[in-house]
Amino acid sequence: MTTLELVKKILFIEILKGLALTLKHLFTPAVTRQYPAEKREPFPGSRGLHALVRDPETGKAKCVGCGLCAAMCPSQCIYIYTSEGDDHKKVVDRYEVEVLRCVFCALCVEACPFGAVALTEHFEYSGYTREEFYYTKERLLENWDKYMAGEKGKKYFEKFWRPKSEDFGAPSVLHAEEKVGP
Ligand code: SF4
Ligand code: SF4
Missing domain, CATH: 1.20.5 (Single alpha-helices involved in coiled-coils or other helix-helix interfaces)
Structure with missing residues (x-):
């Protein structure tokens, strides 16, 4: 020494x-925020609770039940049940997400060719039972109305999820009939 x-x-x-x-x-x-007394706005495009997009013209879900989102989901936590309607068109009877199993990768959003599913910025949710985190079609549509309706939802798709290349034939969030294909 x-x-x-x-x-x-x-x-x-x-x-x-x-x-x-x-x-x-x-x-x-101190740099620590005294949550929940002190909050900051979530960053636009952050991945929170799921929502099903409501078509503003028809008032119904834009989802056509193609199942691409469920096929892409790595957690396999999206369940879609369809049937054939009177006009032989597919009807989405049930669209359900088991949110507790979701890893918020947003692959479902990216996979959807119709801009029909979204991850909202709402992240502050809690519950005492698993059932509370089982989101049915109605609850998912409510989420859209609550957190993404109007300009917010439109901007969300334009800014974050709409494929940039026209080759994708990405749909407008407002007009489902414009969609898909070259
Ligand atoms: S965010 Fe990812 S894990 Fe969650 S439902 Fe969508 S595809 Fe599945
Ligand atoms: S990919 Fe889109 S349109 Fe197809 S089932 Fe999923 S949410 Fe519905």
Whole structure:
């Protein structure tokens, strides 16, 4: 051991350095937010609770039950039940998401050719039972009305999820009939 190291040891230099650092931080403002008293706006496009897009013209879900979102979902937590309507068109009887199993990858949103499913910015939800996190078609449509209706939902698709290449034939969020294909 050198003389300098010996002096440092006797005078507890390292401990004093540590205490000085602690003391310094006592007088610097805290960076911790006192959640939930202090909140900040979620970043646009952040991935929160799911929603099914409601067509503003028909008032119904835009989903056509093609099943692409469910096929892409790595958690396999989307369940779609369809039947044949009077006009031989597919009817989406049930569209359900088991939110507790979701990993919020947003592949379902990206896979949907109709802009019919979204992840809202709402992330503050809780519950006591698993059932509360089982979102049915009606609840998912309510989420759209609550968190994404109007300009917000339109901007969401334009800014974050609409494929940039025209090759995708990406649909307008407002007009389902424009969609798909070259
Ligand atoms: S965000 Fe990902 S894990 Fe969640 S439902 Fe969509 S595809 Fe599945
Ligand atoms: S991919 Fe879109 S249109 Fe197809 S079932 Fe999923 S949400 Fe509905």
